[in-house]
Amino acid sequence: xxxxxxxxxxxxxxxxxxxxxxxxxxxxxxxxxxxxxxxxxxxxxxxxxxxxxxxxxxxxxxxxxxxxxxxxxxxxxxxxxxxxxxxxxxxxxxxxxxxxxxxxxxxxxxxxxxxxxxxxxxxxxxxxxxxxxxxxxxxxxxxxxxxxxxxxxxxxxxxxxxxxxxxxxxxxxxxxxxxxxxxxxxxxxxxxxxxxxxxxxxxxxxxxxxxxxxxxxxxxxxxxxxxxxxxxxxxxxxxxxxxxxxxxxxxxxxxxxxxxxxxxxxxx
Amino acid sequence: xxxxxxxxxxxxxxxxxxxxxxxxxxxxxxxxxxxxxxxxxxxxxxxxxxxxxxxxxxxxxxxxxxxxxxxxxxxxxxxxxxxxxxxxxxx
Numbered sequence: 001x002x003x004x005x006x007x008x009x010x011x012x013x014x015x016x017x018x019x020x021x022x023x024x025x026x027x028x029x030x031x032x033x034x035x036x037x038x039x040x041x042x043x044x045x046x047x048x049x050x051x052x053x054x055x056x057x058x059x060x061x062x063x064x065x066x067x068x069x070x071x072x073x074x075x076x077x078x079x080x081x082x083x084x085x086x087x088x089x090x091x092x093x094x095x096x097x098x099x100x101x102x103x104x105x106x107x108x109x110x111x112x113x114x115x116x117x118x119x120x121x122x123x124x125x126x127x128x129x130x131x132x133x134x135x136x137x138x139x140x141x142x143x144x145x146x147x148x149x150x151x152x153x154x155x156x157x158x159x160x161x162x163x164x165x166x167x168x169x170x171x172x173x174x175x176x177x178x179x180x181x182x183x184x185x186x187x188x189x190x191x192x193x194x195x196x197x198x199x200x201x202x203x204x205x206x207x208x209x210x211x212x213x214x215x216x217x218x219x220x221x222x223x224x225x226x227x228x229x230x231x232x233x234x235x236x237x238x239x240x241x242x243x244x245x246x247x248x249x250x251x252x253x254x255x256x257x258x259x260x261x262x263x264x265x266x267x268x
Numbered sequence: 269x270x271x272x273x274x275x276x277x278x279x280x281x282x283x284x285x286x287x288x289x290x291x292x293x294x295x296x297x298x299x300x301x302x303x304x305x306x307x308x309x310x311x312x313x314x315x316x317x318x319x320x321x322x323x324x325x326x327x328x329x330x331x332x333x334x335x336x337x338x339x340x341x342x343x344x345x346x347x348x349x350x351x352x353x354x355x356x357x358x359x
Contacts, residue, residue, distance in 0.1 A: 070282060077285045094289040129288065205287070213283050222287070256280060262288045 004048040005098040008033070008079055009260075011087040012119055016042040019086060024079060027072065028052070033079065036101060039112045041119070043104065044083060048097065058095065084260040088123045090115060091260035118265050125200065125226055127264060128235070128257030132188050132221035133213075135250035136180060142249075143179045150176055187251070188221035191242055198235040201226040201264055217252065226264040 006027045016035055024033040026046025035042035051057070061068050073094060080091045098104040108115070144150060153175055157168045196202040207219040227235055236255070243253045 073282070073286055073289060076289055080289075094286075129284070131284075208283060208287065213281075256284055259288050 002050050002100055004050050004053055005036075005045050005101055005104050006048050006053075007092050007096045007098060007104065008044040008046075008076070009083060009092050010038070010041045010043055010090040010115060010119070011035075011083065013037065013040050013042050015087045022082075024082065027075060029075075036104070038105065038108050040116060041112075043108065045101075045104070053097070058097075080260050088119055089260055090118055090122065090265040091262050093262070115265075118261075122261045122265065124229055125261065125264070126229060126232055126258035127261045128225045128227060128232075128255060129259060130192075130195065130221065130223050130225070130239070131219060131254045131256075132191070133215060133217040133252040133254065134184055134220045135217045135252075136184075138248075138250040139183060140176060140180050143183060144176050147176075147179050149179055184220045187246065187249070191246070191253070192221065192223055195223075195225060195235065195239065195242075198231045198238065199225040199227050203263055217250075224263045226261070232258075 021033065021035055021044070025031070026033050026048070028046070028048055031047055033044060033046045035044055037043075076094045080089070083089050084091065098107065150172065153172060157165055157172070160168060192202070192204065203224045205222040205224060207222050210216070210218060213219055225235070239253065239255050246253065
């Protein structure tokens with residue numbers, strides 16, 4: 001029976017030679033992780049049983065077996081972290097699976113040059129993730145009291161007849177919400193604009209819903225920075241200042257990293 | 269005072285892990301067809317994955333004391349396992 005190949009990432013062949021891969025269990029928890037040569041690089045992979053990990057089986061598992069998903073996501077995460085600590089690494093996303101080793105080679109071959117360049121870039125850089133959360137109440141009150149747009153609307157309403165005033169007042173709430181979103185976005189854009197100056201590359205991602213984060217506050221920003229190592233320290237210091245500066249307004253800035261270069265391996 | 273605190277030394281929420289290992293396309297179908305694009309990747313529908321995570325979070329909310337601490341413990345244990353493994357690896 002054919003074996004599927006789960007691909008974790010690529011490391012430079014030279015590093016793999018100097019520091020051979022330590023024993024790690026693969027995605028199925030049984031077989032071991034090994035490397036496959038691809039030009040000057042080594043692909044870090046494990047074999048998977050085709051029946052157990054078919055496309056359909058994976059879909060079913062992720063749909064119905066949350067424990068499994070959680071366990072596998074964590075497996076992927078610390079396998080990658082383990083590699084990241086020891087090697088220059090192009091990390092691959094969760095569940096990057098090829099139908100065979102031959103197929104892996106076929107796909108990788110044309111990307112080889114690009115990947116080697118990526119490895120060179122990754123070597124001196126780190127990836128950091130910023131998530132900004134906002135406790136809306138404070139900012140909302142501020143907007144309700146101080147926003148010129150809201151103020152103008154209030155003034156306009158106060159000149160209406162009592163009956164119409166009642167209905168127009170209801171619109172004020174949605175106006176405040178609108179202004180709140182604008183203001184939050186402006187603040188985040190501003191922070192991002194300043195932080196990104198430290199980075200060689202930056203990218204803005206989608207926000208996760210409250211259901212997903214399980215937090216009380218809304219996530220209002222999610223971005224990734226790719227930093228040259230000598231710039232990390234000042235980036236972190238600046239971030240710390242921002243954290244303090246915006247805490248009063250109800251913002252929580254959460255920085256995590258360094259992450260393996262998931263977003264900037266440049267293999268698009 | 270060291271300002272750096274790395275991912276390995278911190279309790280990382282599952283959501284942060286999923287956020288990076290699933291990439292930016294949390295609402296885009298097919299984004300799991302990874303950067304090194306190839307016809308032969310096994311295709312995993314991202315929306316399925318997302319709804320699974322939603323279920324996970326809900327389960328955690330319905331039974332917060334048991335599940336969340338369990339979850340954190342597992343994560344912590346697994347993360348620290350990974351750390352100690354590499355530390356104890358002979359050179």
